[in-house]
Amino acid sequence: MKTADEKEFANWLLLGDGKLSNTDGLHIDTIEIPQDFITKGSLITKIFGYTITMKQVQDNPDRAILCPKNEDTFKINDEILGLMEGEEKEYLSIDSIVSDDPQEQLNFPTEFLNSMTPSGMPVHRLKIKVSATIILLRNLNTKKGLCNGTRFIVTDLKPNLIYAEVLTGPAQSQIIFLPKINFLPNDSELPFKLKQRQFLIRVSFAMTINKSQGQTLQKVGIYLPYPVFAHGQL
Known part of the structure; x- marks a missing residue:
C-alpha cells in the first residue's frame, strides 16, 4: 500500500521507533491505534x-x-x-468431489460441500x-x-x-x-478434491x-x- 501523500500515517507505520502510545495497559506487542484514525x-x-x-x-x-x-x-x-x-x-455453485469411488462421494453430501469456502474460492x-x-x-x-x-x-x-x-x-x-x-x-x-x-x-x-x-x-x-x-x- 503506497502512502506517499499520507506522511502521518506512513510515519505511524514505522513501528520500530518506540514512540507508539500504550495508555490502556495493553500487551507490549499490541499496537494502540490513535483516535484520529478511528x-x-x-x-x-x-x-x-x-x-x-x-x-x-x-x-x-x-x-x-x-x-x-x-x-x-x-x-x-x-x-x-x-x-x-x-x-x-x-x-x-454446483459442488462435487473428484473421485472414482461412489462410496467416497456418498461420504460428503452436497449440503456439506456447499457450506465450504476454501481460500481463494467463490462462495x-x-x-x-x-x-x-x-x-x-x-x-x-x-x-x-x-x-x-x-x-x-x-x-x-x-x-x-x-x-x-x-x-x-x-x-x-x-x-x-x-x-x-x-x-x-x-x-x-x-481430505478430498473439491470441484466447483x-x-x-x-x-x-x-x-x-x-x-x-x-x-x-x-x-x-x-x-x-x-x-x-x-x-x-x-
Missing part, C-alpha cells in the same frame, strides 16, 4: 457515502474496506448490497447486484489483463453470464463477459487485507474487530 460513525458511509450508484462507483473505483478475514468481508458486502438500489440476483451462494464491484479470483486471460485481483463493476446480470466493466489494469473500461467455470481449489488441507462450478469472482466493496495487495486504493477503511495476524499484515 471513525465515529458508519465505516461504510465514511468510505462509500450514503448512496451507492453505478456512476458513483465508476467515478470512485479506488475505494474499499479491508478486513483481516473472509467472514468479515462477506458480512460487510452483504450489508452494502442491501443499501444499494436494484434487484439482487443469486447464483448458486456457494453468490449474491450480487448491477453496480456492485467484484474481484477476479483466478487468472482468466493474462494477455488481456484479466488476472487474479482484477476488479470490475457489474453492468448486467444474465442467467449464465455476468457483464462487467473493468476498473483496473490494462483492460480498464472494457466490457467483459464472465462465465461460470469448473475449477479446483488450491487448498491441500481438504461457479463465477470466479467475489463482491469486493470489502476485501481481505491479503487480497488488497497490489491494488491501487485512494480511500480505504480498515475493519479491525480483532487484532490482525502479524505486523506485516497491518
